Amino acid sequence: MAAYYLWIKAFHVIAVIAWYAGLFYIFRLYVYHVQKRGEPSVTATLEVMERRLLRGIMMPAMVVSIGLGSWMVYLNPSLLQMPWMHMKLGAIALLLGYHGFASHTRKRFLAGDYFLSETACRWINEAPTVLLFFIVIGVIVRKP
Numbered sequence: 001m002a003a004y005y006l007w008i009k010a011f012h013v014i015a016v017i018a019w020y021a022g023l024f025y026i027f028r029l030y031v032y033h034v035q036k037r038g039e040p041s042v043t044a045t046l047e048v049m050e051r052r053l054l055r056g057i058m059m060p061a062m063v064v065s066i067g068l069g070s071w072m073v074y075l076n077p078s079l080l081q082m083p084w085m086h087m088k089l090g091a092i093a094l095l096l097g098y099h100g101f102a103s104h105t106r107k108r109f110l111a112g113d114y115f116l117s118e119t120a121c122r123w124i125n126e127a128p129t130v131l132l133f134f135i136v137i138g139v140i141v142r143k144p
Contacts, residue, residue, distance in 0.1 A: 022057045
């Protein structure tokens, strides 16, 4: 295995943390957006915050996370033979779907289509936490 593998892994973890920061926060912003939809100055501020979070933090962090994770698998293909990795990849697929849904939600909110209630946004906001439990426990508490 390459001598720089642990550096790749360290930066992968940093990128995942940055991505997760956005995943944890985006639907919280949508809760406020739905609450304040009749107040143009507040929604304008929230729209800027949502755009910056999605484009400036979440998207780059996601790309780096996936890129470095893929690089680690390339350097150590035996990872793909481990059941915990299959579970992790499945959870990542769900995270990618969540990220995409967050983008889709923003576009609809921008168009004035508040198709989600405040309560729905609160519940949806919990999905990354559930996936985080599966990913961390699967990676840390695994059979060698």
